[in-house]
Amino acid sequence: MLGLLSQIGPINGNGLSSSADVLIGDYWTLTRSQVYRELQNLERRGFVHAGPLGPRSSREFSLTESGRAAFHEWLDAGPAGEVIRFPMLLTIRFASGLPPERLRDLLDDFESRHRAKREFYEQLEADLVDAQSDPFEIATVRFGRLFEAAVATWLDELANIVP
Amino acid sequence: MLGLLSQIGPINGNGLSSSADVLIGDYWTLTRSQVYRELQNLERRGFVHAGPLGPRSSREFSLTESGRAAFHEWLDAGPAGEVIRFPMLLTIRFASGLPPERLRDLLDDFESRHRAKREFYEQLEADLVDAQSDPFEIATVRFGRLFEAAVATWLDELANIVP
DNA sequence: ACGGACATGTAATAAGTTACATGATTAT
């Protein structure tokens, strides 16, 4: 959130939440409620400063100097450990208890959703390269593309054991 | 948890927790506290049955018939939506605010941890194939290998923009 | 029989989700 504020702020809670969706939603989830709670938190710690009440009792938040410092501290600390939860792998792990045709359906469904994602990332990456966007932003999208490519490969190989 | 119990139960909370670590920990996190809370839940719903108190007030849980049914229901419903949170991508997204040499260090660190993981999955997959384990279990490990391979490719490409 | 390690469980806190409420805007 501090990073986003540094790029797009000042902005109100709802705006920050939707921006997060657009800007980092591909690899980080964040609900509106979380944003509001955390904004209060950040305000209490002096990392953001809230402007006066606007429409619907909204307030615009902007990054303070100490917030900017906290952001750089976070950035410098490097990435946190990954928490991996891949529901499809749970299903697959226990898939021997599933009728083959049902499994087939589930895989088809999975495949089509991920194919769509893969195409999306391919297009997006091409667009960003075209537009000469920030190389680091491009890198995050490229990761998405590579990830989806790996999923596709996996599904292909999986077809050998689920004919 | 129901799936695990169907394969390894009866077992106490701690045992279930460590088994989860070993059996599905590569793609699903589960803390001890969660296990205990959920066991109570499952007991209340009649999906598991607890034996008498053993040492350290532990109890062995076993799957009931309705628990088995619930498990199959879960399995049949297919995988839940993925929640993706990849901390490294957040770092990369904002990496233009980081001194290049610091970024280099973070990437090196990341690379070495993931290289280790990749090697681990490669070995494990080979072992499981050798041992002619359940093809679905092998598939989950193969996913891990493909994922780590994608990470490696990504890091290679990334080296072009972070020399 | 004592000290240290391990096994097992619980409590307190933090993070995340879902459902709800209501004030503004827009189209008819």
Next chain:
DNA sequence: ATAATCATGTAACTTATTACATGTCCGT
């Protein structure tokens, strides 16, 4: 001017993590 939609925020609930407590076992 009204109804429908959208924007914005909040409350209630669920899930997840961290820190703690204590009982059991094992080597000396």
